[in-house]
Amino acid sequence: GAGVSQSPRYKVAKRGQDVALRCDPISGHVSLFWYQQALGQGPEFLTYFQNEAQLDKSGLPSDRFFAERPEGSVSTLKIQRTQQEDSAVYLCASSSAGGSYEQYFGPGTRLTVT
Amino acid sequence: GDSVTQMEGPVTLSEEAFLTINCTYTATGYPSLFWYVQYPGEGLQLLLKATKADDKGSNKGFEATYRKETTSFHLEKGSVQVSDSAVYFCALSKTGRRALTFGSGTRLQVQP
Numbered sequence: 001g002a003g004v005s006q007s008p009r010y011k012v013a014k015r016g017q018d019v020a021l022r023c024d025p026i027s028g029h030v031s032l033f034w035y036q037q038a039l040g041q042g043p044e045f046l047t048y049f050q051n052e053a054q055l056d057k058s059g060l061p062s063d064r065f066f067a068e069r070p071e072g073s074v075s076t077l078k079i080q081r082t083q084q085e086d087s088a089v090y091l092c093a094s095s096s097a098g099g100s101y102e103q104y105f106g107p108g109t110r111l112t113v114t
Numbered sequence: 115g116d117s118v119t120q121m122e123g124p125v126t127l128s129e130e131a132f133l134t135i136n137c138t139y140t141a142t143g144y145p146s147l148f149w150y151v152q153y154p155g156e157g158l159q160l161l162l163k164a165t166k167a168d169d170k171g172s173n174k175g176f177e178a179t180y181r182k183e184t185t186s187f188h189l190e191k192g193s194v195q196v197s198d199s200a201v202y203f204c205a206l207s208k209t210g211r212r213a214l215t216f217g218s219g220t221r222l223q224v225q226p
Contacts, residue, residue, distance in 0.1 A: 004157070031212060042118075042203050042216030043158070056213060091158070095212070103214065105150075105158040 002026070004106035006092050012112045013082045021077045021109045025094030032075050033103060034067055035091040043091050049075060082113045116141040118204050120217035127194055127224050135189040135220045137178075137204035145206040147171075147180050147187040148214065152201045161189075161202070194224045 005024045013019050025032050030051050035043035036059075045059040051072035060067070064083075069075040079086055089110050093103035121136040139145065149161040149171070162171030167182035176191045187204060204217040 033213065035214075040218070042205075042218045043214070045213040045215070048213055056211070059213070093158075102160050102163070103212075104160075107157045 004092055004094055004104055006090075006106040006109050008109060009107065010110050010112075012114060015084060015113055016081055018078065018080045019082055019111060021079075021090050021111070023075045023077070023092030023094075023106060025073065025075070025092070026096075026104055028096065029094035029104070030072070030097045031095045031103075032069060033093040033095075034075070034077050035093065036061075037089040037091055037108070039088070046077070046090075079111075082111075084113050087111055087113045116145070116206060116208065116215045118206055118215055118217035120202075120204050120220050123201075123219070123221035125220060125222050127222070129196055129224055129226050130193045131224075133189070133191040133194045133198075133222065135202055135204075135222070137187045137189065137217060139185050139187065139204075139206050141185075141206055141208065141215075143208060144182075145208050147178070148205045148207070149176070149178055149187070149189050150203040150205060150216075152203065152219075154200070158203065194222070196224045196226055198222060199224045 032049045034046040037043040048056040049069040064080045066078045089108040091108045092106045095103045117140045146165045148163045150158045151161045162173040164171040164180035170179045201219045203219045205214045
């Protein structure tokens with residue numbers, strides 16, 4: 001079956017531009033997570049959805065970051081007025097309902113802000 | 115806040131050598147603990163997990179035991195293969211909060 005997919009895989013943005021990153025979770029997975037992974041570091045949590053509800057956005061670094069999942073499936077992470085420090089790999093993960101806590105990760109979108 | 119500390123890499127071993135990658139954590143309560151692996155060019159994959167103290171997670175010859183007294187979850191394998199070359203991440207999650215807190219990763223290089 002299909003895993004988590006993300007698009008685009010690579011994005012180059014000029015400083016100040018807005019970007020939108022897409023995540024298609026595994027079909028039927030109710031939970032969706034976004035993480036930011038800087039070069040040489042582990043992923044850091046950004047936000048979490050259960051279905052269409054954003055239950056935790058404590059990791060979003062500023063109000064320039066916004067995520068949505070309007071129909072409880074596909075999610076978009078939007079970054080407004082990109083800065084160089086936003087350069088990172090953005091990972092999406094999904095998991096099914098239940099207590100296994102296993103998250104399935106997509107390949108990530110590498111964002112480079114120039 | 116919660117945190118995970120891993121030994122720095124890269125760790126370079128010869129094939130069939132014994133592997134240990136150290137992981138310690140700081141967290142209140144009783145977190146669940148995980149090892150994720152990232153093979154070159156691929157996404158993060160769950161390798162093994164343990165959800166309570168003294169549990170041992172195992173998969174593909176890798177093992178890790180949840181030690182609450184030392185707040186550790188060290189990854190071990192008795193005989194590594196070249197195909198085990200990857201970056202390994204230790205992580206935790208807290209009951210009721212699904213987000214994972216990751217360590218910084220340890221790169222393993224296995225030479226033939």
